Amino acid sequence: MNIRVIRVPIFIYMKKTLFSILFLLFSILLISQEKPQPYNDNADARSDIKKSVDLAKKENKHVLVQFGGNWCPWCIRFHAMVNNTQVLDSLIKADYIYVLANVPREKDKRDYDLFRELNYPNRFGFPVFVVLNGEGKLLHIQDSGILENCDPKVKGYDTTKVVTFLKMWNVRALDPGTYNNK
Secondary structure (H helix, E strand, C coil), rough: CCCCCCCCCHHHHHHHHHHHHHHHHHHHHHHHCCCCCCCCCCEEEHHHHHHHHHHHHCCCCEEEEEEEECCHHHHHHHHHHHHHHHHHHHHHHHHHHEEEEEEECHHCCCHHHHHHHHCCCCHHHCCCEEEEEECCEEEEEEEEHHCCCCCCCCCEHHHHHHHHHHHCHHHHHHHHHCCCCC
């Protein structure tokens, strides 16, 4: 009986082992990567809005409150778009005090009194935008769905629609003197 032993070079085993280790490390890295967390889970939305109203009055701006949470992909998309689109970032900085008001994922932890005081913006889902003047008066509630891109292949917001929204609710747009033909 003649048994033949085939020897596999050790580098083939090492190559497979190295590949497995690298694959495992890469997988761990992907899982452990932190997702953006623009909303402060410990913030007091009511207090943040009050401070923003006071600042808006001093700076002759409006307050743009974005209600949402880190659990909401559309909230994260909007915030990322604002930060990464120069025209939006500039408009918001020029005309608004921008507040990210955290809404807890757990419904029993939400401030429904605040929603009631602001005419129930939560009825539109999240994110939802509330525009207040420097006195804290509610000027507008904006459903974010209207700002989404019309192309179903594009998961995100339409920059032109967002620009229009921001321009329509700034201080100048609501000042009757802007439209006097003297």
